[in-house]
Amino acid sequence: xxxxxxxxxxxxxxxxxxxxxxxxxxxxxxxxxxxxxxxxxxxxxxxxxxxxxxxxxxxxxxxxxxxxxxxxxxxxxxxxxxxxxxxxxxxxxxxxxxxxxxxxxxxxxxxxxxxxxxxxxxxxxxxxxxxxxxxxxxxxxxxxxxxxxxxxxxxxxxxxxxxxxxxxxxxxxxxxxxxxxxxxxxxxxxxxxxxxxxxxxxxxxxxxxxxxxxxxxxxxxxxxxxxxxxxxxxxxxxxxxxxxxxxxxxxxxxxxxxxxxxxxxxxxxxxxxxxxxxxxxxxxxxxxxxxxxxxxxxxxxxxxxxxxxxxxxxxxxxxxxxxxxxxxxxxxxxxxxxxxxxxxxxxxxxxxxxxxxxxxxxxxxxxxxxxxxxxxxxxxxxxxxxxxxxxxxxxxxxxxxxxxxxxxxxxxxxxxxxxxxxxxxxxxxxxxxxxxxxxxxxxxxxxxxxxxxxxxxxx
Numbered sequence: 001x002x003x004x005x006x007x008x009x010x011x012x013x014x015x016x017x018x019x020x021x022x023x024x025x026x027x028x029x030x031x032x033x034x035x036x037x038x039x040x041x042x043x044x045x046x047x048x049x050x051x052x053x054x055x056x057x058x059x060x061x062x063x064x065x066x067x068x069x070x071x072x073x074x075x076x077x078x079x080x081x082x083x084x085x086x087x088x089x090x091x092x093x094x095x096x097x098x099x100x101x102x103x104x105x106x107x108x109x110x111x112x113x114x115x116x117x118x119x120x121x122x123x124x125x126x127x128x129x130x131x132x133x134x135x136x137x138x139x140x141x142x143x144x145x146x147x148x149x150x151x152x153x154x155x156x157x158x159x160x161x162x163x164x165x166x167x168x169x170x171x172x173x174x175x176x177x178x179x180x181x182x183x184x185x186x187x188x189x190x191x192x193x194x195x196x197x198x199x200x201x202x203x204x205x206x207x208x209x210x211x212x213x214x215x216x217x218x219x220x221x222x223x224x225x226x227x228x229x230x231x232x233x234x235x236x237x238x239x240x241x242x243x244x245x246x247x248x249x250x251x252x253x254x255x256x257x258x259x260x261x262x263x264x265x266x267x268x269x270x271x272x273x274x275x276x277x278x279x280x281x282x283x284x285x286x287x288x289x290x291x292x293x294x295x296x297x298x299x300x301x302x303x304x305x306x307x308x309x310x311x312x313x314x315x316x317x318x319x320x321x322x323x324x325x326x327x328x329x330x331x332x333x334x335x336x337x338x339x340x341x342x343x344x345x346x347x348x349x350x351x352x353x354x355x356x357x358x359x360x361x362x363x364x365x366x367x368x369x370x371x372x373x374x375x376x377x378x379x380x381x382x383x384x385x386x387x388x389x390x391x392x393x394x395x396x397x398x399x400x401x402x403x404x405x406x407x408x409x410x411x412x413x414x415x416x417x418x419x420x421x422x423x424x425x426x427x428x429x430x431x432x433x434x435x436x437x438x439x440x441x442x443x444x445x446x447x448x449x450x451x452x453x454x455x456x457x458x459x
Contacts, residue, residue, distance in 0.1 A: 001406045001419065001430040003256040005127050007060060008403075009158050010151055011120040014129055015069070017076060017148040018137055020111035025103040028088060032166075033206035034213075034362035035322040037098050039166050040090055040140055042381070053254075054409020056138035056145075057173045058130070058162040061181060062403040067150065067157040068188045073114050075183030076148060076161075078193045079176065081107045083320035084201040085167055090140050102203070105144070114150070126151050130160050131409065140166035158403070165322075170388075170406070171309055172320040177404055178395030179318075197314070202321025213363045222359035223367055225352070229303075229328035230372040237328075237372055238303030238383045240416040241293035242446055245438030251412040252434035259447035261285070262454055263426040269458040270427070279343040282387040283350065284457075285420055285427070286331065287342035288450040289385070294333040296442075296449060302331045304385040304418075306350075308357050318394070326361040326382065327353040339457050385418045408432070416443055427454075 032040060043055055063072075080086045087110060093101035120126040130149050137147040146163035161176065168176065179196065186194035216223065230237075246252055262270055274281045290302035305326040311317045331346055356364075361382075365372055390396050398404070411432075416439070418431045433443045 001256075001408065001421075004058065004131060004407045004409055006256065007127065007405055007407055009060075009123045009126045010153060010156070011122050011125060012151040012153040012157075014117040014120055014126075015114050015150040015152055016117040016133060017073065017112060017114045017150075018133075019080065019144045019146065020113075021105040021144070022109045022111055023106075025088075025105050028102040028104040028203070030102060030203050030207040031096070031098045031210050032090060032100055032102065033202075033209055033322055034360035035169075035324065036090075036140075036166050036206065037100065038362045039322070040100050043140060053411020054135070054138075055140070055165050056134050056162045056409060057165055057168055057170070058134060058160055058407040058409075059173050059177050060158060060160045060403070060405045060407055061177060063157040063159060063184065064155070066154060067152050068184075069114050071184050071187035072150065072159070073112055074187040074193075075180055077110065077112050078183050078187075079179050080110060080112070082179070082196065082199065084203045085321050086146065086163075087144070088203065089143055089145055090166070091142060104203075114148075117149070120151055126158070130162070134160075134162040134409070138162050138164040140164045160407070168320055169322045169324045170386075171311070171323070171393075173406060174393045174395070175318050176320065177402075178393075181395065181398065181402060197318055199317075199319045200313075200315035202319050202323070205316065205319070205321065205323075209360065213359055216359055216363055216367070218367050220359060221355045222357070223364050225356040226328055226361070226364045227368060227371060229330055230368065232301070232330050233303055235371065236303075237305065240383070240443070240446075241297040241299045241302065242442040243438055244414070244416070244434050244442065245436035246414050246434060249414075251414045252436055252439070254411050254413055254432040255435045255440065256408070257416075257429070257431040257433045257440075257443055257447075259429045259431070259444065259451070261288075261420075261427045261429060261447065261451040262458075266455060266458055267422070267427040270454055271422075273458060274343075277340060277343070279340070279347050281389075281422065281427075282420070283343045283346040284339065284454065285387065285450075286329070286346045286385070287339055288453045289446075290331045290333045290342055290346070291337065291339060291453055292446055292450040294335075294337070296446060300333060302329075302333060303383075304329055305361075305382050306353075307384060307386045308354075310357070325357050326384075327356040329353055329385075339453055381413060381415070381417070383415050383417070385420070387420045387422075389422045391422065391424060
């Protein structure tokens with residue numbers, strides 16, 4: 001993951017694909033999923049405060065050799081036809097229960113063309129062109145909210161595909177890289193679409209989700225789990241445990257953070273140790289964070305929300321959409337706790353919290369209200385700490401040769417969201433940090449300390 005402005009790219013001929021449609025879109029009675037609705041509410045809440053940050057996800061990859069423009073357009077069409085969610089958008093609908101209505105484009109009406117868009121003389125010109133395109137196009141409202149930009153040179157083309165978050169969670173963006181690159185190679189070499197495992201419509205899944213959880217009550221085990229978490233935090237979901245240099249209610253411009261915990265053989269040894277001890281690598285990492293919160297901030301508990309995927313059928317595994325939920329993690333830490341003992345406790349906390357994954361967190365908040373300290377109509381994001389093993393993602397074996405990146409834009413927040421990534425090369429953290437001297441320094445200090453705890457365990 002990198003900030004768009006830090007992405008290593010090139011200048012060249014710019015080509016843009018903005019999806020269009022022939023004829024009028026069709027009103028679609030199927031509602032947004034719970035997480036989609038929360039995303040839509042967040043966008044409207046931020047607009048009301050005149051806070052306009054990037055709500056898009058972007059992937060970038062390289063194509064070596066002369067670009068086959070027809071093959072690229074065909075691959076994008078195959079991808080958009082495969083995933084129904086990519087052919088719709090939302091409009092405000094106060095009369096609907098969710099507040100939004102979906103409009104959809106039939107597959108035959110989808111209009112895709114790769115058109116010249118000037119030239120980028122320098123790489124910074126490319127950054128500017130991508131940012132302008134995605135800012136203008138990638139919104140969840142009023143028209144198709146995704147786009148592609150290619151920077152073409154005779155021997156190499158850099159491709160950017162951006163989409164509003166309403167179309168895709170992070171895993172779906174990784175899958176999009178796999179499908180688009182495999183689709184391009186198939187179209188270029190054979191002229192035919194690449195054969196992919198069957199998938200299902202996320203739009204149908206979202207409608208089913210609404211029906212499934214409509215009658216959930218406060219007595220459901222998932223809701224009781226969240227209630228216990230809220231009571232332990234006295235109405236606060238949690239936040240980064242060290243000071244960020246912000247006044248209550250103040251938000252700051254976000255800057256990217258990247259912190260390596262372990263590299264190479266050290267990371268491999270930690271992974272083997274975690275396996276031998278039966279705790280799991282993620283549990284060890286989270287335990288190091290919990291002890292760091294104790295050591296540097298005097299915390300008695302480490303609290304965060306952990307994303308979990310909800311792709312619980314083979315057909316959903318490669319679906320594009322927002323197939324993720326959050327579970328609440330509250331890890332107690334005592335003065336004499338060590339890393340392995342804390343990791344065992346983390347493992348048990350995760351096992352107990354799995355019950356919370358059964359009900360969408362947005363539905364839980366609807367039932368519990370202010371108990372969790374989260375306002376669904378507000379502009380505050382929940383505190384996320386995520387772990388992803390990139391070695392298990394389809395297409396990961398081509399990430400290096402394809403120069404694959406996940407890219408982010410800019411925005412405001414009052415907290416630090418954290419993504420832990422395990423790759424073949426290392427174990428590292430990427431995060432978004434409020435741009436204050438205190439926040440930048442404390443975040444660096446936090447992850448340096450956590451990395452030191454992990455390194456001490458394997459050495």
